[in-house]
Amino acid sequence: MTVRVERDGRVTVITLDRPERRNAIDHPTLLELLDVQAEIADRAPTGTRVVVLTGAAPAFSAGADLNGVEEGQFATDLRRVLKGFGALPVPVIAAIDGPALGAGTQLAIAADLRIATPESPIGIPAARLGISVDHWTIRRLRAEFTAPVARAMLVGTENYSAERLHALGGIHRLGDLGAAREWAQRLARFAPLTVVAHKLGLESVEVEPEIVEAFEVARSTAWASADAEEGRAAFLEKRTANFTAS
Secondary structure, eight states, X not given: XXXXXXXXXXXXXXXXXXXXGTTOBOHHHHHHHHHHHHHHHHHTTTSOOEEEEEEOTTOSBOOBOOSSOOTHHHHHHHHHHHHHHHHSSSOEEEEEOSOEETHHHHHHHHSSEEEEOTTOEEEOOXXXXXXXXXXXXXXXXXXXXXXXXXXXXXXXXXXXXXXHHHHHTSSOEXXXXXXXXXXXXXXXXXXXXXXXXXXHHHHHHTOOOOOOHHXXXXXXXXXXXXXXXXXXXXXXXXXXXXXXXX
16 A cells, blocks of 8 residues: 555545655555545545645655656546545645655645645656646646746746745645644634535636647657657666657
8 A cells, every 4th residue: 555544533644655765656556545535525524524645754745656657547547636636525735744746746736725844845847857747737836836936847847945835825834744733623623514615616716728739739749759758767767868859
């Protein structure tokens, strides 16, 4: 099992538990998260009223596990997990302590609220790997972290500390998992039907638009390129990638 689930009263803590891989997300992890989401949805709000999503030390999640990750089913199920946290009828708090990169940042922005230790690095280094995130991630990143930050992360591959994002509003609180648990217990006392209505209203602002054809063509081209293969190989071999735009 790569996901641990702990219930503390009406708070459910989901922990990504692959510390030897810095909680990199592989396909089995996505399937476990989908199962956990379904169980929480079945029991909410009379059971779980708040979810805390975190990672075992030393990271929140260092990204997708590039061993065998391709665009197809992995990307489809990652999208299902990300949207699944938004669809849960309870607040989801991302408790970040350590790197939240790539898929880790995607999970963080899928949450309703974020708390992090100040030095935790957050970013999407897709351009260093020759791959592209999906349109949902681009829109969500822009909405949660502001347009300039989204451009810096996606085009400039710049990482931000949680402290810097807190100053910009993208991280709601600075603190550790203990502080996240306290926050969750406080939220669990609020009227659950009101919270559900407000969350649904906020999520409906982000209704999926028609996919821009040019973007989908560009994203598919990136994933199918020799650069994508080179990016993964360089990452696994711990060397600098040699991209050729082919």
